[in-house]
Amino acid sequence: MKTTRKSLWALTFSAALCASLSANADTIEVQKLKHVGPFPVSTPWMADSVNVKGEKFAMEGVLDSPLSFNLLNNGKEVAASQLLADNAKQNALHLASFTVYNTSRTKATVEVKGLKQYRLFVDGEQVKVKGDKAETVLLPSTHTVVIKYLTSSDSSSDKTADKDAAQDFKVSVTAADGKQLSVGEASANTKRTLNIYDAICMPNYSSVALSPNGKFMIVCKTWVDRQGKKHSINELRNSQTSKVVASFEENVRWMPRTNKMYFTEKAGDNAIAGEGKADGAMQLITINPLNMEREVMAANIPEGWFLFTPDEKSLIYTLYEEGRKKDPQVYDVKEPDDRQPGWRTRSYLAKYDLASGILQPLTFGYHNVYLNDISADSRYLLIGKSEERLTKRPTTLNSLYRLDLNDMSVEALVEKGEFLNSAQFSPDGKSILVTGSPEAFDGIGKNVEEGQIPSMVDTQLYLMNLADKKVRPMTKNFNPNVQSVDWSKADGNIYFTAEDKDCMHLFQLNPKSGKFTLLKTPEENIKSFSIAAAAPEMAFSGQSASNADRLYKMSTKAQKSLLVDDLSARLLKDIELGECKAWNFVNSRGDTLCCRYYLPPHFDASKKYPMVVNYYGGCSPTTRMFQSRYPHHVYAAMGYVVLVVNPSGATGFGQKFSARHVDTAGEGVAEDIISSTQAFCDEHSFVNRKKIGCIGASYGGFMTQYLQTKTDLFAAAISHAGISDHTSYWGEGYWGYSYSEVSMANEYPWTNKHLFVDQSPLYNADKIHTPLLFVHGTADNNVPVGESIQLYTALKLLGRPTAMVLVDGQDHHIIDYEKRIKWQNTIFAWFAKWLQDDGSWWKEMYGEEKM
CATH class of the missing domain: 2.60.120 (Jelly Rolls)
Structure with missing residues (x-):
């Protein structure tokens, strides 16, 4: 029977455990x-x-x-x-x-x-x-x-x-x-109980944006229906009453000053009376949130991405110029990244004057140039330029320039900077806030042990005074890993989200005193936030390990969260979840590992439950998100205890902790996962130690493979898009060599055989005895599908229990709705076969034939 996708789950007569069938199928x-x-x-x-x-x-x-x-x-x-x-x-x-x-x-x-x-x-x-x-x-x-x-x-x-x-x-x-x-x-x-359709189709607030005066907010609500169709709608809410004022299918955004919304659409045949319409011309339309009146602000603007200057007189465009086209049959490759679609296309900046309609190019050249920020007085642009340097780590260099729109003069702020990411102006335009790795600015932000190399993805904040170009590290002794950043024009403070252990929290930074304040928010994971340009107001959305999205507002003065809308209460009102509990483990090096576990609904501590262990094991934590690619509560609803481990090497725990990811290729991380799993079983008698499975994706897929070369602890394992050979991944993946700058810093296949060969699961295949399932998208450009094929082939030749399921046409993430359902059911069926002694689901999907 085809599994339903129709929305009957809102009915209030959901299941109660009022009677059970015996093993004799009563x-x-x-x-x-x-x-x-x-x-x-x-x-x-x-x-x-x-x-x-x-x-x-x-x-x-x-x-x-x-x-x-x-x-x-x-x-x-x-x-x-x-x-x-x-x-x-x-x-x-x-x-x-x-x-x-x-x-x-x-x-x-x-x-x-x-x-x-x-x-x-x-x-x-x-x-x-x-x-x-x-x-x-x-x-x-x-x-x-x-x-x-x-x-x-x-x-x-x-x-x-x-x-x-x-x-x-x-x-x-x-x-x-x-x-x-x-x-x-x-x-x-x-x-x-929760099911996979809930996890995939549950609506969420993907972004929130406050009007400059803070009186209105635009909230983007997205979801996938049970037929797999994607939906997106922008809700306009009154910030004071929290009520929805209007909804738009258009991608509406706020103008920087006048508290009006705007969007663009294709210009009609008579966009400007008496004038020819340019190819790809768009109309710029504004909406007044007070009366919903629409007005055409500009009738013939270029198509493309742009930002308003704060005075609303000009649009700063990021435009693209296509390089020499490849012969589709036989073509050369200029650089390793030239294998990627669009690499030969380069970006440049242009200014569109709304009064005259003139489009003025601002930059020219063959390097990618991008816009970081516009000063509050609309005079200066903060411009970035990136260029490759393949012979030395880091292989990408970023320069920062300040361009004066009055006379087109350019001042170099950072030339060919190493380990830099982005930058923005201070409200007064006298300094810039730069994000980068601990090694940026000659390592003035480093805080690691002797001999450690910092993780490039452990993002730090730096403050540069434009008068003398002096740089001050702001987060050297701050453990959370910086993510989204905004400098408030209303109160002068810096607001940002950061990975804080296995949470994503909101912080305030006073740039003068250097003081950090953790903002008290009800959610464990802040997904999106926005601060008003001219008022001390903030809005944000978030969710936690056991609840879906909620929307909030906050006065940045009072720093007290007020609930605007509770999607979770409506979505989960008829759903019973098992408990999620924190559990920490101290490893042999003295690191405290932040773990958590999920219990099945109607949990009975006197019973023995199979357990699924989930991890990433790479450079990021597995955060306490409710909706994820591996929805832990769904596994728990199927009768599993679920243990989530954040081993050493993850960001969000401080530079020393994240540096343990660098130049280890699984060493130490595997021991963390094995030891914590064993310790959890020692402390929790309800786990069936003979029925423990493990699963991870990408670097976590590599960890799944690598773990099986180190232990027979697991009764079943699943590797999604995992790396089996560090050398082939380094050379073939789109981001293989560049990611190796993070994980294999300053090491190469010809300089460190131990990391690239000895630590690769493929060269240790004979040590694997655990039933191991490989799942992989055939169009994966990040971790090529060959990474699964080669270790699967090795295990088949060794006569070990294994299976491989390929998802046709899918990249690193399984996005297609129907394919994702089948992919997820494949995972469930494999665990059911080996952890619940029920091979019927697997047999139904893939049979038992050997041909």
Whole structure:
């Protein structure tokens, strides 16, 4: 049966664990259902005795007419024995429903007795009925069973028969193969468990933007529906009342000063009366949030990305010039990065004057030039220029310049700077805030132990005084890893998000005193924030390990969060989650590893549960996000304990900690994962030590492979897009050599055989005995699919238990909706086979044939 994607999960009659099947596949009789109806239907006037097909009229055909299952939201709970008692004497349609809960893939039979005319639906899709029975396959989740039935005025001629018919009505569910499931009664207080469709389709707030005066905010809400279609809408909210004022499909943004929104759209054929319309011309349209009036501000602007100057007189464009095209059949490669689409296209800056309509080029050349910031007085641009230097780490150099728009003079601030990322002006334009690695500015921000090389992705803040070019490191002794940064024009403070252990928190930095303040926010992961340009106001969105998105506002003076909208409360109101608890482990080097674990709903500490261990093991922490590629609560809902480990080497814990990722190629990190897993089992007797699985992706996929060369602790392992040979990845991946600047700093395949060969799982394949599944997108440009193919081939030749599943046309992330569902089910099926002793799901998907 095809798995449903229809949205029935909002129904409030979700599963309760009211009864369970024994290993002998006992039949559960449904005692209560939710009912709505009757919906009267009439016999049509018989213009003829038969239709054009020669068929006589049958009332049963009415069952195929549309009837929304959402009507069940207002249904009433009734005992099964009473379902037909009062409704069997009229021509009418009815809906009745109950729920079934299972933690493993289950083949189930639903039997309905006492009804002659009905249709049966599971999760919104019709199931074929043979006799009184219907067979279906239930993936781990809570499932809604709906019976759409027809009663007839001719079905009974006396009260006794009516009574007998009501008593004969029975609904039962039976699971095959000794599986366990539970039938939920239609109680308003019962809840269901989280499933993979929730994790993928749950709406979220992807961004938030405050108007300059802080009185309005634009919130971008995105989601994927159950048919896999992506949706995006921009909500305009009144910041004071928190109410939604309007919604826009257009990509509306705030103008920098006048508190109006703007967007662009293709210009019409008569964009400017009496003038020719340029190719690709766009209209710039403003919207007043007070009255929703729209006005065409400019009717014929170039197509492309731009920023307003703060005085709103000009647009600063980032435009692109395409280099020499390649012969599509035979072509040369100028640089390693020339394998990437678009590498020969270079960016430059131009100024569009809104009054005259003149587009003035601001930069020229063959290097990529980009805009960092515009000064508050609209006079200066902070420009960056990047260039390659392949012979020495870092292989990319970034220069910073200040361009005066008044006379087009340019001042060099940093020439060919190493380890620099981005920059922005201070509100007064007298200094710039630069982000970069600890090694930037000759390492004045480094804070590592002797002999350590800092992680290039452990981002620091530096403050440069433009008068004398002196640079001050701001975060040298600040452990969280800086992410998004904004310098407030309203109060002069710097606001930024940062990885703070396994959270993403909001911070305030006073640039004069150097004091950091952790802003008290209710969420563990801040996803987006915005500060008003002319008011001490902030808005932000976030989620935590056990809740979906929420939207907040905050006065930066009072620093008190106020809830604007709670998506999570609406999305999770009918869902029961297991507990998520923090658990730390001190490794052999004295590092405190920040871990957490998830328990299944209805957890029983006296039982033994299989466990799934998840990690990245690379340069970033596995944060406490609710929605992720590996939704931990979904695994827990399937009956697993889930342990998340953040081993040494991750950012967010300080430079010394993150430097442990550099030049180790898994050494130390593997020991962290193994030791913490063993210690967790020692402390928690509810884990079945013989049924522990592990999973990771990208560098985490490498860690999965590498772990199996070090231990037999795991009963099953999954590597998604993992690296099996550091040398082939270094040379073939789009970002192989550049990522190796982070992980293999100053080392190369010809200088360090230990890192590139001895630490590669491929050269240790004979040590692997754990059943290992490789999953990989065939179009992966980051970690080429050959990384999985070569170790899979090795294990097959060694006769070891392994499997490989390729996702056609997908890159490093599995994005396509249908393919992601199959990819995720593949992962679930592999773990079910090896951790729950249930190979039926895997067999159903991939069979047991050897050809």
